[in-house]
Amino acid sequence: MGKKTTVKEGNLVIVESPAKAKTIEKFLGKDYVVKSSYGHIRDLSKSDFGVDLKNNYQPDYIVSNDKKEVVKELKDLAAKSETVWLASDEDREGEAIAWHLYEVLGLKDDNTKRIVFHEITKEAIQKAVKNPRGIDFNLVNAQQARRVLDRLVGFELSPVLWRKVKPSLSAGRVQSVAVRLLVDREREIFNFKPVSSYRVTALFEVKDDKGKVTQLKAELNKRFKTLEETQAFLQECADAQFKVSKVEKKPLKKSPAAPFTTSTLQQEASRKLGFSVSQTMSVAQKLYEAGKITYMRTDSVNLSELALNMASSMISDKMGDQYVQIRNYKTKAKGAQEAHEAIRPTYLDKETVSGTNQEKKLYELIWKRTIASQMADAQLEKTVISIDAGSTGEKFVATGEIIKFDGFLKVYIESTDTEGEQEDDKDVLLPPMSEGDILGMLNVEARQRWSQKPPRFTEASLVRKLEELGIGRPSTYAPTISTIQNRGYVEKEDREGTERVYKYLHVTSGAKVEVSDKTEITGAERAKLFPTDIGMVVNDFLVKYFENIVSFDFTAQVEKEFDEIAMGNVTWNKSIDEFYKPFHDKVEETLETSEKSTGERILGEDPATGKPVLVRIGRFGPMAQIGESSEESEEKPKFASLRKGQHIETITLEEALDLFKLPRTLGEFEDKVVVIGIGRFGPYIRHDGKFVSLKKGEDDPMEIDLDTAILRIKTKREEDAKKMIKVFDEEPDLQVLNGRWGPYIKYQKKNYKIPKDKVAEELSYDDCKQLIADQDKGGGKKTTAKKKTTTKKTTAKKTTTKKATATKKKTTKK
C-alpha cells in the first residue's frame, strides 16, 4: 500500500443525536463508526429572508458557525469511508437533514445509503441496514416548504409589528396562536359572570346487622337557586323521614393511559411533580444521556416489541399474570410523525435510578406510566343509593366506588387538571343498605356555590392545547413557551385569591334552620399564564389584519399542503407562491393603511381639569395619560405607568387617577424631604438620596404617614449596618458586604466572589484588591473570547441574562 493512495474502508453512520450514536455503535460492531449531526447542520441565512423571492423562493442555506466543526469532522470521515449511511429520523425534518448532509458532505449516490428506524433496538437497526433506500426528495421538498413558509410569515409579520406596535416584537405561525389562546381565554374569564346556587348535603346514620353505626354522606340531586327555596327545603328536612328508595350496583372498568409522549410527560410532570415544561425537558435530557430512558422528544405512543416483552415479564413476576395486558396504543395527536418510540425506561426492570431528586422522581413517573400501560383494566363496582327526603319529592344520592380488582391502579393513577372544588366521594365504601331502610338524619347543610370561570392555562395545559390543534412539535413546545414569555406577551404568575362571602345553612333533626355568612378564598392561581397588555394589543392587531395566519386551523391547512408535496402531487415552490402573493399584498396594504396600534382606551374625564384620561401602550409599556398632546396647547400631557396587576383592558378611571397622586411628599425628617413613590420594584420611600421599600401587605403608599415612613428608614439603616462587614480607609468604594448568598466584595459597582477557603472578616485591603484583579482577569478573558464568536452567540447570551434577571425578580418578590 502506497502512502498516498486513500483506501476507503469501513462505514460511517450519521444519526441526529450523540447519545443515540453511542448506543447504535454498540449494536453495529467494529466496522461501523457512528457519528451525530447534532440536528440540522444548516439553515436559511438571515439576510434578505434567506429566500430568493425573485427566483422561485430559492432557499439560501448556510452552515452556522457552531455547526462548522461538526460538518468538518463528518466530511473528513465521509471521505475516508466506503459507505455512508444517513440514519436521521424517519420524518420530514429527518429526511431534510439527510439531504443537507448529502449536499454539504459532497456525498455520491453509489456509496450513500439512507436508512431509518424508529426504535433503538438491535433488531430494528439490523433490519434497517438490510433495507436501505434513497433520499425521498418529495419529503425533503415538503420540509423546505415548511421552512420557507415559517420564515416568510415570521420575517414579514414581525417588522409590521415593529412599525405599528413596538420594536423588537415578533409574530409566527406557532407563537402567535399560542398567545391568541391565552388572550381569548383571559377575555372569557373577564366576561364571565358567576351564577350562584345552593348545594345541599345530608349526613345520615346507618345501622348494620350487628347494630354497628356508621355515617353516610349524601348530596341532593338538585341545586336551589335562591336562599329562600333552600331554607324552606331544609326546614322541611328537619321533620322528614328519610327512606332508602333504590340501591343500584353497576360494574365499572378503568383503563390505563397510553405511554408518555413529550406533551403528556410535560403535563403529568407539571401536575404530579410541579415541574415547568422546560424543567421536565432538561431532567429528561439528563436521563436520556445517561441511557436511562428512550428519546424524550416524541409524539409516538408506541413501544417496541422488546419493551413489551420486558413489561410483560416484569409485571407477571412482580404482580402476577392476571395483571398483564399487552396493549397497542394509537396516537390521537394531529400531524404526529412518530419517528421515535414513546418515552419509556430503557430497562423496565429498573424501578428506580440514581441521580438527583428530580431525576429520580421523573424516572419513577415514566416507569410507572410505562408499566401501567401494559397492565389489566381495573374492575370497580359503583354503588348509587337514592334516599327519599320525606314528602318533598326530592332525593339525596350517595355514591361509592369499591375496587374489585385493582389492575393498573396498583402502580399508576393519571391526574387531571380539574381543580378540586367538588369533594371527592370516590373510593368510599358505602355501608350495606337495602330498599325501604329508614335512616336517621344527623344534619342537613347547604352552602352557596358559584359556577366556575374557565381555567387559566398552565404551561403544560397550553402545550396540550397546542398539540391538540397540531401546532408545534415535541422539540418546540418548551422553547415556544419561553419565547412568548421572553417577548413580554405572557407572564407566568401566582395570584392571591380574594375573599368571598357565602351563605351557609344548617339544620339538625327537629330543629330550626340556622343561616349564617361564611367566607372563602376564591380565584387564587398558581403558576398560571397571564397575557400582558402588549400580548393583547399584538394579538388584536394580528387578528384584525391577519386573521388567516393566527386562525387555529392555519397550521392544519398548511400541513395538508405539505402532505400533498410529500406525496409528489404538488410542487413546493408553486405552493409557496400561492400562499405568499396574497399574503405579501396584505402586508404591504397593512403597512400603508393601518393606524399605529396602542390599545388606547379612554376612561373618562379628570375631575380636576376636565381633560380626558386614557390608557395605552407607551414606549415603556402600559401607561395612563391625562390630556392629549396637541399643537394648539403648549401644555404637555401627564404620564404614569400602570402598576403590576393593572391592565389596560380592566383598569377603572379611579384607579388610573390614583396613579397620578404619586410621588407625594410626606414631610421632613432630619431636614430632608420624605417622598413616597412607586418604581419598578414596587412602592418606596425616598429620603436623603436613599430608597427604602415599603412593607408588603402592611403599608399602603396612599395611606402611609410620616412616622411609619421614618420607622422604615431607621430599620433599613440598621439592616445596612449589619450588612457591612468591612470598609477600608484606603478606598471607601471597596467594601466587604453580607449578601443573600453570604459575604462578597463590592468595588466600583461590581460584585466579586470570596473563595470558600477565605474568611470574610479577615480579608485585608490587599487581599481584596488581589481577588478583584484575579476575577477581572478571568472575566476579561471570557469577554474577549465572546467577542470573537458570532453575533448569534451574543444574542443567545443576551436572552440568558434576561432570563436571569427575570428569575431574580421573582425571588425577591417572595
Next chain:
DNA sequence: CAGTGAGCGAGCTTCCGCTTGACTT
C-alpha cells in the same frame, strides 16, 4: 444584593425545528 424612569439624529430587532452545551445566581 441592587435597583426606583420616560418623546426626531443609529441600527437593531424577527420565524420554526432538529440537536446540545455554556452560562450564572
